Amino acid sequence: MTEKPIPPVDPWTKPYWDAAREHKLLLQFCPRCSKHIFYPRRYCPDCNSDQLEWVESAGVGKVYAFTVVRNNAPSAFIGDIPYVVAVVRLDEGVQMMTNIVDCDLDLVQSGMPVEVVFEKLTDEITLPKFRPVSDQAGRS
Amino acid sequence: MNTLKGKVAIVGIGEVPTGRYPERSAIECAILAAQQAIQDAGISKQEIDTVIPTAALCNAAFNTDLVTGRIVEELGLHVNNNLQIFAGGATSAVMLKVAAGLIATGTSKAILFVHADKLGTSITDQEGIDLFSTAGISKEWEVPYGMHYSTVAGLITQRYMFETGTSAEQLAAVCVSNRKWAELNPNAMFRKPLTIESVLNSKILSWPLHAFESNMLADGGAAFVVVSAERARDLCECPAYLLGEGSRVTHFALSQDADLTRFGYAQAAAEAYQMAGLTPTDIDLAELYDSYPIFQLIALEELGLCQRGQAGAFVLNGSTWPGGRLPMTTNGGMLSQGHTGAGGGIAILVEAARQLMGKAGERQAPRARFAIETATGGTYVDAHVTILGTEIP
Numbered sequence: 001m002t003e004k005p006i007p008p009v010d011p012w013t014k015p016y017w018d019a020a021r022e023h024k025l026l027l028q029f030c031p032r033c034s035k036h037i038f039y040p041r042r043y044c045p046d047c048n049s050d051q052l053e054w055v056e057s058a059g060v061g062k063v064y065a066f067t068v069v070r071n072n073a074p075s076a077f078i079g080d081i082p083y084v085v086a087v088v089r090l091d092e093g094v095q096m097m098t099n100i101v102d103c104d105l106d107l108v109q110s111g112m113p114v115e116v117v118f119e120k121l122t123d124e125i126t127l128p129k130f131r132p133v134s135d136q137a138g139r140s
Numbered sequence: 141m142n143t144l145k146g147k148v149a150i151v152g153i154g155e156v157p158t159g160r161y162p163e164r165s166a167i168e169c170a171i172l173a174a175q176q177a178i179q180d181a182g183i184s185k186q187e188i189d190t191v192i193p194t195a196a197l198c199n200a201a202f203n204t205d206l207v208t209g210r211i212v213e214e215l216g217l218h219v220n221n222n223l224q225i226f227a228g229g230a231t232s233a234v235m236l237k238v239a240a241g242l243i244a245t246g247t248s249k250a251i252l253f254v255h256a257d258k259l260g261t262s263i264t265d266q267e268g269i270d271l272f273s274t275a276g277i278s279k280e281w282e283v284p285y286g287m288h289y290s291t292v293a294g295l296i297t298q299r300y301m302f303e304t305g306t307s308a309e310q311l312a313a314v315c316v317s318n319r320k321w322a323e324l325n326p327n328a329m330f331r332k333p334l335t336i337e338s339v340l341n342s343k344i345l346s347w348p349l350h351a352f353e354s355n356m357l358a359d360g361g362a363a364f365v366v367v368s369a370e371r372a373r374d375l376c377e378c379p380a381y382l383l384g385e386g387s388r389v390t391h392f393a394l395s396q397d398a399d400l401t402r403f404g405y406a407q408a409a410a411e412a413y414q415m416a417g418l419t420p421t422d423i424d425l426a427e428l429y430d431s432y433p434i435f436q437l438i439a440l441e442e443l444g445l446c447q448r449g450q451a452g453a454f455v456l457n458g459s460t461w462p463g464g465r466l467p468m469t470t471n472g473g474m475l476s477q478g479h480t481g482a483g484g485g486i487a488i489l490v491e492a493a494r495q496l497m498g499k500a501g502e503r504q505a506p507r508a509r510f511a512i513e514t515a516t517g518g519t520y521v522d523a524h525v526t527i528l529g530t531e532i533p
């Protein structure tokens with residue numbers, strides 16, 4: 001079984017991975033542009049500011065696009081088949097690549113509300129993933 | 141305005157058969173294709189003053205040979221420049237743009253472009269999947285989620301079908317259209333007739349993508365020669381003039397593109413049409429980059445050749461097949477000719493030139509005056525649109 005690929009950590013992305021370990025999804029925020037940023041950048045991609053702040057995401061959003069991997073996965077992911085890869089649009093307005101987990105794969109659809117969950121990969125790295133919102137009625 | 145319109149033309153093309161040829165080395169492919177292109181151009185090899193190989197992915201040492209002048213030496217050329225151009229699948233479009241600039245400024249007079257790779261037999265199928273689960277995919281933000289190129293195509297296909305109502309049958313029809321052309325292409329890897337049913341009955345890779353909707357990695361090589369429009373008129377009756385080009389880079393990480401169903405094709409096409417002085421109704425041939433069928437449907441629509449959401453029906457009703465109103469991807473594309481790395485885009489550019497030059501044999505389109513061509517690299521990070529023609533309008 002091939003080892004899972006480990007994302008490299010840069011000094012400016014380290015707070016993101018540190019928080020993920022604590023089950024918090026952090027986004028960057030540029031006060032000058034009044035805009036959330038994902039993925040973490042060294043500089044604001046709009047105004048080049050290096051005065052970026054870290055803010056905690058509410059961790060909720062909607063599935064934009066998804067696919068169910070059933071064959072021909074990369075070696076490290078063959079044991080995970082079938083799995084869902086998705087682009088999720090967070091309520092803060094940013095998009096991220098992720099997996100949709102803890103659900104019937106046939107029920108995933110574009111527009112489905114999802115919430116963040118965390119899966120430990122190594123002692124250092126925990127990956128944010130998403131699952132269908134469990135209690136939509138209770139969410140205002 | 142001073143543009144690249146009508147400044148240069150492709151005057152010679154070369155290509156070796158695409159497929160699995162374990163006994164044929166990549167350098168042999170490069171030499172054979174380059175020789176053919178020079179012969180086809182009808183020029184003395186000493187007229188070539190610039191050699192531009194693209195990257196080979198199969199072997200880093202072979203790639204370094206290309207960078208450091210092996211083609212020049214193998215062919216006995218005497219040139220001023222040997223340099224590499226590599227923009228993944230978009231290499232062909234970037235090559236032509238750079239050629240036009242070099243020739244228009246008098247920096248070069250005759251440029252030989254060469255591609256050769258051995259992705260079909262130098263690595264196993266699983267190694268191919270693994271290579272394309274990291275090449276051009278963000279190591280931090282996308283690789284850890286089990287991404288690879290079928291998954292990229294699956295995501296884009298799902299969203300496009302969701303937005304446009306395009307059916308699985310219509311997507312499969314793109315593969316059938318490409319195959320009908322490949323049946324007529326002696327250089328294609330897959331030439332047996334294909335049906336919509338067999339596409340839909342092939343296994344699911346990344347739903348909704350079927351196995352027969354995925355390209356196959358292959359060995360191959362292609363080459364072409366570009367000269368000034370003036371020189372082209374001396375050399376051949378029917379050179380393929382560069383008339384227009386436009387391009388847009390939309391993302392690096394796929395998740396960062398806000399619209400996975402359009403990319404930058406509409407803006408790129410608008411520039412290309414404007415430069416050429418043509419409109420979509422002038423186009424006789426659509427040599428569209430595939431790698432997966434979804435990209436031909438998106439291009440048909442964004443290039444203004446079909447209404448949004450209508451491309452699937454257009455292909456299903458036979459409009460793009462041999463004998464149809466708008467011949468499309470007439471070499472069979474990477475879905476049928478085979479995917480040779482950067483060469484997939486070069487093969488479709490060479491095919492556009494071949495059709496315009498009237499050298500397409502059994503699959504020659506009856507009316508081939510203006511061809512539009514697309515190319516894109518990485519996870520479809522850039523949209524390149526090129527217009528070529530047999531005359532300068």
Ligand SMILES: [Zn+2]
Pocket residue numbers: 030032033034044045046047048049
């Ligand atoms: Zn900013």
